[in-house]
Amino acid sequence: MARNKHPEETVRRILDVASRLFMEKGYEHTSIQDIIDHLGGLSKGAIYHHFRSKEEILEAVTNRMTAESNLLLAQIRDSKVGSGSEKLQRIFKMSIQRPVQEDIFTFAPDFRNNPKLLSSMLLDTVDHVAPDYILPIIRQGMADGSIRTEYPEALAELIMLVANIWLNPMTFNSSVRETYQKVMIFGQMMKGLGLDLLDQEMVDRITDLTALYQEHK
């Protein structure tokens, strides 16, 4: 086998094909062989040179999507416009509105049977998303008077744990009805913490995404 001189190009091609197949067929119904078949001449050895398993490919696909999402989070965090609480609301709106969510919810990986994926989503939320993106916004809100808390670190973690993990219908395979109830409780919890973020548009969007997920699962 000829050595590939552009490994990052090969990885990009593998992830492009894998993303598309995960979306079309669903993660559970896509095999490594399917991915190879769509890579036009790439050998099994070449793919295993970069990824040890289908789960690792999923992780890389997810990481690439996370990197895109983090760029958007950073833009809102660093924007000169808006109070802390307005930025927090913008983050929620952006996160659920952006079109790539349709793709992600169509993947529908089964988190119940992918402990590594579930665990890495959980740790990423607590280790990176909360401290790097949400905490600075909460601190801005404390400074501009739009957010009141004595414990910004814990507040950032709690909000993201609940929003990213628990509200996500993919994590625990929630039905539309269950997700609706969770969103309502989330809104109530946020109000109790002094943050009125939720509007009807967001509730509708989350339940629509849940329906999409349930359809493709």
Added chain:
Amino acid sequence: MARNKHPEETVRRILDVASRLFMEKGYEHTSIQDIIDHLGGLSKGAIYHHFRSKEEILEAVTNRMTAESNLLLAQIRDSKVGSGSEKLQRIFKMSIQRPVQEDIFTFAPDFRNNPKLLSSMLLDTVDHVAPDYILPIIRQGMADGSIRTEYPEALAELIMLVANIWLNPMTFNSSVRETYQKVMIFGQMMKGLGLDLLDQEMVDRITDLTALYQEHK
């Protein structure tokens, strides 16, 4: 090797020895060989007949502790005494006060590097603890007027996810200061949901357990 006629007895012995060693040396510092050395004559083959890995032994030890905890949860749930909200408070008090917590926090397994364990704790909380123990108590509270909610299933899940997973210093390796802040935010969140459960004694106990955990990690 002679076939063991009492496999459940062998399993019990393995778990007893493993529990003790996990407590004395910590999970990460206990090897399968340590467990075998303390089993007086049991072969490596015999232990591997029952458990494929140290992680599986930890899961079994954890399951045994969970079963004990569930018995206590069921007693409170089924008690004839107290309103729903009083029972919920009793559950929190019991959960953190019972002496076995010292043992569990001394184990200090590293959840960050045990995705299977983290994932199974998360799913057990959502699939069993919330619907089987907390939900019936919330329903009782709705009937007796001590708890007000339109979404009892989601409320039960949210409370247990936050209390069992996020507040647990072992999950994300929280310091005493971080745990204190989390408990305060948890108390605020619960008040916002109409449930005033937290008292100073509980705050003190949770931070003490965190200190114990950090000491043995």
